[in-house]
Amino acid sequence: MAKVAKSPWLLHYDGSSCNGCDIEVLACLTPVYDVERFGVINTGNPKHADILLITGGINSQNKPVVEQLYSQMPSPKVVVAVGICACNGGVFKECYNILGGVDKVLPVDIYVPGCAARPNAIIDGVVKAVALLEEKRAKMDSEGGNNK
Amino acid sequence: MSTIIGIIAFIVFAPFAGGLLSGIDRKLTARMQGRIGPPILQPFYDVKKLLNKEILLINNMQILFMWCFLVFIVFTGALFCGGSNILLVFFVLTTAAMFLVLEASLTNSAYATMGANREMIQMLSYEPMVLLTAVGFYVATAFSTGTGTFNLHEIVDNSPIPNIVYLPGVFIGFLYILTIKLRKSPFDISMSHHAHQEMVKGVTTELSGGLMALMEISHWYENVFLLLVVSLFIICDAWWSIPLAVVVVAAAFFLEILIDNTSARVKWDVMLKSAWAVTLVFGCINVFILQLI
Numbered sequence: 102m103a104k105v106a107k108s109p110w111l112l113h114y115d116g117s118s119c120n121g122c123d124i125e126v127l128a129c130l131t132p133v134y135d136v137e138r139f140g141v142i143n144t145g146n147p148k149h150a151d152i153l154l155i156t157g158g159i160n161s162q163n164k165p166v167v168e169q170l171y172s173q174m175p176s177p178k179v180v181v182a183v184g185i186c187a188c189n190g191g192v193f194k195e196c197y198n199i200l201g202g203v204d205k206v207l208p209v210d211i212y213v214p215g216c217a218a219r220p221n222a223i224i225d226g227v228v229k230a231v232a233l234l235e236e237k238r239a240k241m242d243s244e245g246g247n248n249k
Numbered sequence: 250m251s252t253i254i255g256i257i258a259f260i261v262f263a264p265f266a267g268g269l270l271s272g273i274d275r276k277l278t279a280r281m282q283g284r285i286g287p288p289i290l291q292p293f294y295d296v297k298k299l300l301n302k303e304i305l306l307i308n309n310m311q312i313l314f315m316w317c318f319l320v321f322i323v324f325t326g327a328l329f330c331g332g333s334n335i336l337l338v339f340f341v342l343t344t345a346a347m348f349l350v351l352e353a354s355l356t357n358s359a360y361a362t363m364g365a366n367r368e369m370i371q372m373l374s375y376e377p378m379v380l381l382t383a384v385g386f387y388v389a390t391a392f393s394t395g396t397g398t399f400n401l402h403e404i405v406d407n408s409p410i411p412n413i414v415y416l417p418g419v420f421i422g423f424l425y426i427l428t429i430k431l432r433k434s435p436f437d438i439s440m441s442h443h444a445h446q447e448m449v450k451g452v453t454t455e456l457s458g459g460l461m462a463l464m465e466i467s468h469w470y471e472n473v474f475l476l477l478v479v480s481l482f483i484i485c486d487a488w489w490s491i492p493l494a495v496v497v498v499a500a501a502f503f504l505e506i507l508i509d510n511t512s513a514r515v516k517w518d519v520m521l522k523s524a525w526a527v528t529l530v531f532g533c534i535n536v537f538i539l540q541l542i
Binding site: 107108131132135137138139140144145146148149151173175176177238241 | 303458
């Protein structure tokens with residue numbers, strides 16, 4: 102699993118969240134956790150990203166944004182929902198504007214629960230996403246429809 | 250014969266050297282920030298990954314222009330290592346940069362277009378100094394040997410001592426624009442290696458998969474070529490100049506990384522004015538003095 106595994110690039114999108122999980126995602130990049138030692142880069146560009154990391158729930162305003170970001174990412178790609186709000190809406194679940202978790206609009210592959218999700222848990226989620234990326238890439242190759 | 254060896258050596262070894270330099274750069278950057286940092290071979294893993302990704306094209310011409318960019322960058326370095334004319338080398342380098350601007354412009358993406366505009370401002374900033382470097386070598390060889398030359402073989406073979414002795418101002422000016430060419434902060438305005446730039450990834454925003462890999466490989470070739478130009482200031486007709494050149498190039502590279510990590514990105518007008526000011530003050534005065542004495 103060498104091809105994607107050593108260089109997973111993240112795209113972080115902050116949905117309808119309280120920003121707690123976002124700060125934890127950024128904490129992963131700081132010297133204490135330093136995800137770059139695994140080759141992880143937090144890119145701001147969907148076209149360079151392998152992993153879409155979403156924090157916070159989905160509302161009707163950010164639904165098209167999330168869908169567009171996902172559609173702009175080249176395959177293979179994985180979606181990671183970070184925090185309980187991204188998993189199922191969390192404490193905002195009953196709000197009139199919240200549609201629910203990320204899985205209401207995108208096929209979520211990895212769920213990282215927590216309020217806020219700990220950096221260790223986020224890194225663990227990314228590691229699981231990396232394994233899945235490799236699986237998807239192998240599938241893409243075997244199906245032959247790989248436009249590369 | 251040495252010409253052909255030089256060209257082949259550049260084409261074959263430059264990407265490895267460039268990738269390693271890029272890895273060392275990231276490691277040093279991480280250490281300066283108190284992090285562990287990625288493995289030295291990380292840039293190679295990245296390119297391998299990119300080659301296995303899907304390519305999302307906006308315009309088919311993107312493929313052509315990215316290949317042109319790579320080919321012209323390789324051509325620049327090959328001409329340099331083949332000992333061609335230094336003016337020709339710099340003109341081909343400019344041509345390569347234009348292909349990157351074309352690629353970014355034709356995507357119609359707001360961020361890539363803005364990156365293309367800024368890339369042109371960067372060219373405007375560094376181009377006078379690049380040309381003055383060529384002129385500087387001509388004047389320096391004229392000063393030391395009596396006949397000026399733009400030919401790289403003659404510049405190296407006819408100089409009894411390193412040309413930096415005659416061209417300290419031009420060397421400072423070249424180091425200044427090297428920051429722009431290596432895409433280092435404070436002058437990484439058209440495309441930055443660091444995340445969260447105000448315009449996403451500038452000129453590379455619309456490059457995905459293999460095209461981004463081409464961009465990375467071109468960047469490796471370009472970096473090696475630029476460091477070879479730095480070494481041209483040192484290398485002369487004496488054996489000790491080669492180890493000295495290695496030391497100076499390593500020091501210059503370290504200095505660029507240090508500047509990258511200790512300075513904030515500036516606006517384009519500061520870059521343009523300061524680059525031209527350095528060109529005028531250090532480059533032009535240096536060349537004038539050589540002409541007068």
